[in-house]
Amino acid sequence: MLEVAAEYGFRSGYLIPAHTSEHGRIGILYLGSDRPPEEAEPQFHEARPFFRALALELLEWSSGALREEALQTTGLTQDEVQLLGLVKTGFTAAEIATELRVSSMTVYRQFQRINEKLGVGRITRAVKFAEEHGLLA
Numbered sequence: 001m002l003e004v005a006a007e008y009g010f011r012s013g014y015l016i017p018a019h020t021s022e023h024g025r026i027g028i029l030y031l032g033s034d035r036p037p038e039e040a041e042p043q044f045h046e047a048r049p050f051f052r053a054l055a056l057e058l059l060e061w062s063s064g065a066l067r068e069e070a071l072q073t074t075g076l077t078q079d080e081v082q083l084l085g086l087v088k089t090g091f092t093a094a095e096i097a098t099e100l101r102v103s104s105m106t107v108y109r110q111f112q113r114i115n116e117k118l119g120v121g122r123i124t125r126a127v128k129f130a131e132e133h134g135l136l137a
Contacts, residue, residue, distance in 0.1 A: 005032050012037035014044035018055035025063055025134070029055035063134045070133035074117050083110055084130045087123055 005013060010032035019026040029051060033040035044051070071081075086096050093111070097104045111123045118126050130136050 009034050011035060012040040012044075014041065014051070016048070016051045016055045018052070018059045020056070020059060020063070024131075025059065027055060027059040027062065029058065067134040070130075070135055076114065076117055076130075076135070080110065080114050080117075081130065081135050083107075084114065084123075084127050085136050088127050088131070088136055 002010075002013060012033050012035060014031045016029040016031070017026065018029065031044055031051065033044070070076075083096065086099065091099065093104050093107045097107045100107070111126075114126050115121060115123060118129050120126050120129065127136075
């Protein structure tokens with residue numbers, strides 16, 4: 001990556017890692033400068049708190065965009081996402097039915113609709129999909 005950056009006039013660079021425990025996603029903000037490393041790197045380091053905050057903001061924005069795209073693509077409703085969240089936390093269909101004041105059969109029908117929307121055969125796979133796409137944040 002540094003060789004390619006050098007072709008475009010970058011002489012020094014600085015990597016800022018970013019991660020969130022919420023989504024299990026990581027990102028890297030790469031900063032480049034046309035100044036030599038001995039000049040640019042101390043300035044990058046001095047501004048590191050700002051760059052870390054920027055990297056986290058960009059990661060959160062990216063995660064939000066991924067979530068919105070997944071919601072639009074799948075057609076999941078907020079109620080269905082809430083249901084997946086309950087399954088993730090260990091609720092059984094009977095416990096979800098009690099929590100939502102509906103019958104277990106209603107919960108199973110909702111599971112089936114969610115599975116159809118996501119193209120999976122089991123609600124546990126639907127939960128995994130939701131986790132991977134930031135829907136359960």
